[in-house]
Amino acid sequence: MEQLELFLQTLIAGFMLGGLYALIGLGMALVMGVMRVINLAHGDFMMIAMYIAYWLFTLLDIDPYLSVFIAAPALFLFGLAIQKYLLTPVMKVESILPHNLVILTVGLAMVFSNLATVFFTGDYRSTPVSYASNAWYLTDFWSESPIELSLSMPWTLSFVLAVVITIGLWIFLTKTDMGKSIRATSQDVDAALLMGVNVNRVRMMTFGIGMILVAAAGCLFIPIYYLYPALGRQFTNVGFVITVIGGMGSTNGAVIGGLILGIFESMTATYIGMGWAPAGRFAIFVAALVFLPGGIASIIRKRRLGK
Amino acid sequence: MKRLSFFVTIFFVVSLFSVTAYAQEVLKLGIPLPLTGTNAKFGEIEKKSYEIAMQEINAKGGVKGKKIVLEFEDSQGKPEIARSIVERLIDVKKQPVVFGEYSSSCSKAISAVAEERKVPYLVVTGATDDITQQKYKYVFRLNPTNAYYATGLMSFLNTVVKPKTIAILYESSDFGTSGAEDMVHQAKKAGFKVLVKEQYEKGAVDFRPILSKVKAAKPDVIYMVSYVMDAALLMRQIRELRIDSKLYAGGAAGFAIPEFIQNAKEASELVMTATLWSPQIAYPGAKEFAEKYKKLYKDYPSYHGAEAYSALYVIKDALTRAKSWKPDDIRAALKSTNMMTAFGPVRFQDKEGYTNQNFMDTLVMQVIKGKHETIWPQKYASAQYVYPIPKWRERK
Numbered sequence: 001m002e003q004l005e006l007f008l009q010t011l012i013a014g015f016m017l018g019g020l021y022a023l024i025g026l027g028m029a030l031v032m033g034v035m036r037v038i039n040l041a042h043g044d045f046m047m048i049a050m051y052i053a054y055w056l057f058t059l060l061d062i063d064p065y066l067s068v069f070i071a072a073p074a075l076f077l078f079g080l081a082i083q084k085y086l087l088t089p090v091m092k093v094e095s096i097l098p099h100n101l102v103i104l105t106v107g108l109a110m111v112f113s114n115l116a117t118v119f120f121t122g123d124y125r126s127t128p129v130s131y132a133s134n135a136w137y138l139t140d141f142w143s144e145s146p147i148e149l150s151l152s153m154p155w156t157l158s159f160v161l162a163v164v165i166t167i168g169l170w171i172f173l174t175k176t177d178m179g180k181s182i183r184a185t186s187q188d189v190d191a192a193l194l195m196g197v198n199v200n201r202v203r204m205m206t207f208g209i210g211m212i213l214v215a216a217a218g219c220l221f222i223p224i225y226y227l228y229p230a231l232g233r234q235f236t237n238v239g240f241v242i243t244v245i246g247g248m249g250s251t252n253g254a255v256i257g258g259l260i261l262g263i264f265e266s267m268t269a270t271y272i273g274m275g276w277a278p279a280g281r282f283a284i285f286v287a288a289l290v291f292l293p294g295g296i297a298s299i300i301r302k303r304r305l306g307k
Numbered sequence: 308m309k310r311l312s313f314f315v316t317i318f319f320v321v322s323l324f325s326v327t328a329y330a331q332e333v334l335k336l337g338i339p340l341p342l343t344g345t346n347a348k349f350g351e352i353e354k355k356s357y358e359i360a361m362q363e364i365n366a367k368g369g370v371k372g373k374k375i376v377l378e379f380e381d382s383q384g385k386p387e388i389a390r391s392i393v394e395r396l397i398d399v400k401k402q403p404v405v406f407g408e409y410s411s412s413c414s415k416a417i418s419a420v421a422e423e424r425k426v427p428y429l430v431v432t433g434a435t436d437d438i439t440q441q442k443y444k445y446v447f448r449l450n451p452t453n454a455y456y457a458t459g460l461m462s463f464l465n466t467v468v469k470p471k472t473i474a475i476l477y478e479s480s481d482f483g484t485s486g487a488e489d490m491v492h493q494a495k496k497a498g499f500k501v502l503v504k505e506q507y508e509k510g511a512v513d514f515r516p517i518l519s520k521v522k523a524a525k526p527d528v529i530y531m532v533s534y535v536m537d538a539a540l541l542m543r544q545i546r547e548l549r550i551d552s553k554l555y556a557g558g559a560a561g562f563a564i565p566e567f568i569q570n571a572k573e574a575s576e577l578v579m580t581a582t583l584w585s586p587q588i589a590y591p592g593a594k595e596f597a598e599k600y601k602k603l604y605k606d607y608p609s610y611h612g613a614e615a616y617s618a619l620y621v622i623k624d625a626l627t628r629a630k631s632w633k634p635d636d637i638r639a640a641l642k643s644t645n646m647m648t649a650f651g652p653v654r655f656q657d658k659e660g661y662t663n664q665n666f667m668d669t670l671v672m673q674v675i676k677g678k679h680e681t682i683w684p685q686k687y688a689s690a691q692y693v694y695p696i697p698k699w700r701e702r703k
Contacts, residue, residue, distance in 0.1 A: 002523045009548075013515040122347025124536045126570050133574050135547040152547045225512055226536045226570065230345060234510060269516035274507035275479045 005147040010270040011263065012149065016159040018262020020220060023162045024235055025242030025254040025261075026169065027213035033186035033249025034206040035087070037101040041109040042214055042239045043232030047116060049075055049218030050227045057127040057222075064127050065157060068219040072212045079211030082108070083204045109232060116229035126226040129154065158220040165216050166255060169209075173251065182206055186249055241281055245288045247295025256296045260284070334373040336622070337400060338407035339392040339417065341384035345509075348535070348566075349409045352608055353432070353615035354379055357407075359599055360619035370626045375619075382408060386416035393417045397424045403634045404429070404625070404641075406618055409611070411435035411481040418446045427638040431618040432611050434559075435485045439664040445634075447641050447655050447663040449621060450614050451583060453482070454489040456559050459669035460581040461493050463683045467694055468554055470527030474503040476517065476541065477532035477558075483509075486532035486558045502526045509537060514544050522550045529554070535561035539570035546574035549699040554579060564609040568677055577696045579673045584610035584650055585681045587689045588670070592649035610650075617648035 028042045052071040056062040062070075090104050134153040138145050173179035184192040185202045193199055217235075242261055246253025261284065268280035288295060338357060341350040357377055365374045380396075382389035389408055396402045397420070405421055406429035408414050414433025421428030422443045430438055430448040434456065439448045464470060473494050477487035487504060494501055502524040505517045518541070521529060529552050531541055538561035545555065555578045561567055562580035571578075584590075586597035586607045596616050600608045608616075621644060626632065629640035642663070645654050655663040671683035673692055680690035 006519050006523050009519040010516050013513055013519075017513050117343055117347075122343055122345070122351070124348060124566065124570075126536070126539070128570060128572050132572060133543045133546045137549070148549070150548055152544075221512075226540070228345065228536075231510075266513065266516045269507075269513075270520055274505055274511065274514070274517045277511070278508050 001146050005149065006270060008147070008149055010266050012151065014263035014266030015259065016155050016262070017266060018259035019159045019162045020217065020258075021238055021242060021262045022255045022258025023165060023213060023217040023220070024239045025246060025258045026166065026251055027210040027217070028239035029243045029246055029249055029251055029254035030182075030186075030213070031207055031210040032243055033251070034182060035101070035203055036249075037087075037099075037105070038240065038243070039105050039210070040102060040236055040240075041105040041112065041232070042210075043234060043236035044109040044112040045075060045079075045211055045232075046214045046218040046221070046235050047227070047229065047232040048078075048112060049215035050222045050231070051116065051120060052215075053219045053222050054125050054127055054227055057129075063129065064219050064223045065161065068161070068216050071219050072215040075211040075215035076208045079208040080204055083207040087207065088200070088203070109236065113229050113232055120229065122229060124226055124228050127222050129223050132223065152224070154223040158224060161216070161220055165213070169213065169251070172209075178202075178205060182209075237281075241285045244285055245292075245295055247297025250295060250297030250300070252300055253295050253297035260296075332373050333376045334370055334626075335376045335378060335400070335402075336404075336406075337378045337380055337392070337396045337402060339380050339382045339389045339396075339413070340407055341409050341413070342379065342381040344383040344385070346384040346409050349432070349609075349611050350381075350384075352612045353407070353409060355604055356596075356600065356608055356612035356615040357619055359596065359603070360616045364619065364623055370623050375623075377619075382413055384410055384413065386412045389413035390416040390420055393420050393428075394424075397421075397426050402426075403632050404622060404637045406622055407431055407615075408433065411438065411485070414438055415481070418443055421445050426634045427641055429618060429622060429641070431614050435481045436489070436661075437485075439661045442662050444662070445638055447665075449618055449650070449653060449665050451667055451669060452661070452664065453485045453558075454492070455666065456486065456581045456583070456669055457490060457493060459671045459683055460556055460558075460579070461497060463579075463671050463692075464499075464528065464554070464556075465497055467692070468528065470499055470553060472502050472524075472526045473499045473528045473530055474505075474521045474524060474526035474552075475501060475530050475532075476503075476505050476507065476514075476521070478509045478534065478537060479506040480509060482560065483532045490530055490532075490558070499528070507537070509534065511537070511540075514541055515548065518544055518548050518550060522548055525552075527553045528556060530556050530558065531562070532558040533561045535564055535566050536570065538562050538567050539575070542567075542571045542574040542578060546699055551698045551700075553695060555696075556580060559583065559610070563672060563679070565606055565679070568674055568679070573702075575674045576677070576702075577674060577693055579671055579682070580679075582610055582670050582672050583667075584613045585670060585672055585679065585689070587681060588687055590649055590651050591647055596649045613650045617650035617653070620648050621646070621653055 031039050049071040053064045053067040056067045057064055131153050136151045138149040181197045181202050184197055185199055242254055242257040246257035264284055265277045268277050341347055361375050361377050380392045393405055404427050408417055409432050411433040414430045415438055417428055418438055422445050427445045432450055434453045436452045436454050475487050475490050477483035491501055503521050557580035559581050563582040568575045597607050624646055625637055625640040629636045651667045653665050655665055670681050672679045673682045675690055682688050682692035
């Protein structure tokens with residue numbers, strides 16, 4: 001019984017972590033798909049959103065979950081500006097290195113995290129909301145239950161919101177004109193251009209939407225985690241691994257990849273040892289590159305073509 | 308070639324500066340500290356404390372008539388940078404004694420340089436045991452080692468709690484690993500059974516997997532060696548999973564500073580921690596220092612602050628007694644140190660495999676009504692301990 005409880009609790013934890021990871025991965029995969037560039041400043045954009053949420057909470061007493069509605073538009077605009085004034089000009093430059101965009105994002109990441117250290121110091125911060133360690137317990141609802149499972153309130157909230165946002169994105173991508181243009185550009189830039197898609201505008205929008213997703217992720221993470229200027233790297237890592245597992249640029253793949261990573265990390269933590277979780281992350285990363293270079297997206301595609 | 312001449316010029320400019328410094332009758336001391344990076348918080352506490360000590364010493368006439376000027380150098384908490392800072396201090400600035408740095412890894416790196424260059428180095432906060440177990444002649448340590456952090460806590464456990472089993476969680480760093488190893492050692496000596504011993508990567512988001520494992524094992528005591536945010540997350544998730552143990556105890560560091568309570572909120576209540584020092588302790592000068600710090604920076608200092616504050620006094624004492632300000636004379640003076648500081652009595656001894664190590668009593672604090680109170684040993688206690696602690700379910 002205890003083993004079952006342990007397993008289920010781990011599974012729940014992994015699923016929730018995976019849902020949040022997926023949101024981080026989604027933003028990265030979307031940008032990757034359209035722009036063909038890995039945004040290595042992704043985690044640092046998330047850090048910025050978290051600082052917005054933190055200050056709104058500390059100064060104005062706004063709940064971090066509500067600050068999604070402020071942080072997301074703010075980062076959307078910020079993303080548009082970055083795209084217009086930094087990424088697009090660099091994209092036009094012919095250079096020996098085909099990946100100068102990637103280098104630019106690395107530079108951005110450094111600038112952001114160092115600016116944050118200058119302005120906000122290296123202090124650790126968190127938003128101690130009143131419900132931070134509230135939880136629901138299985139035994140509260142069913143007192144004869146042989147096992148005890150718990151569901152953290154902020155974690156559940158964050159997870160549910162992440163799912164809602166993911167579904168929202170899916171509707172946007174499949175039902176709206178803009179969404180369809182984004183998918184078209186991601187599949188084939190030249191074909192999209194021939195079909196009359198304004199590729200530059202699509203690129204800008206995509207980067208902006210990527211920022212909305214990462215801002216949301218930041219706001220969902222801060223009630224359950226904490227914040228410091230150098231936090232970005234860790235989440236860029238996560239996003240990167242998910243993008244690779246999911247298949248470069250595939251949004252469906254990113255969602256599944258996120259869940260796989262979350263569950264995998266939790267399972268490693270329980271059954272092998274938590275110190276091994278980062279090693280496990282790398283193992284799965286390398287395994288994906290070697291055995292499934294196209295990522296989960298390639299499996300999805302194969303099944304579809306098979307029909 | 309251009310580069311070489313550039314460095315040579317820099318070198319001359321720097322040495323010129325140090326020459327003028329001596330001429331002005333001030334004593335410049337460089338201190339490596341992590342002022343940015345993940346340990347910046349502690350670096351900052353220490354920097355402020357050194358500054359308070361410096362002002363006090365200078366107000367009383369300095370060291371042998373020379374005013375102390377401290378220069379802080381940012382090591383970013385990286386051993387290789389700490390090492391190069393100290394190499395520069397010794398080789399270029401000819402500083403005859405080195406002290407400072409926060410983490411064990413950095414202190415270890417500096418120790419090796421100091422021993423090689425035959426310049427005395429005073430370790431202020433690095434707690435890994437082996438720093439003073441290398442038979443280094445020139446390395447002294449003010450703070451008790453990891454193995455002794457928990458002696459106060461162990462005596463509390465043996466007298467009051469009398470547990471049979473223990474679970475140990477620790478971060479996978481020098482500090483965490485050595486703290487955990489020592490606890491395993493002590494637990495064996497006291498006859499507790501170690502049910503779970505798990506490490507985690509610092510900065511982890513979700514501790515529930517290992518905590519579920521701890522819950523299934525049902526230990527009497529959960530002992531954790533963590534820095535502050537991990538400590539807060541651990542306790543929050545322990546509360547959420549309702550893991551009912553007889554006692555939750557931390558091994559100093561993250562559990563012993565006010566941020567732990569601010570971030571863990573009600574989950575921090577009744578958590579105990581080993582600590583080396585507390586603002587209410589009855590050492591001469593301790594309260595005055597704590598109040599002065601609070602007045603300036605709106606918060607009480609952690610024990611790291613007291614260590615840094617006292618370190619400067621120890622250095623001053625040694626410099627005053629030394630025959631000359633040559634490294635070997637300062638070393639001899641440090642060796643014969645026997646003084647009382649705000650951090651407690653300081654005497655560098657060679658025993659139990661340690662060289663030049665300061666041994667002292669350690670304390671236990673408990674969070675009572677949202678405040679750290681010293682509870683053990685009882686002669687230093689500021690409040691009566693709360694034990695047994697209620698189950699999570701019965702708490703409000």
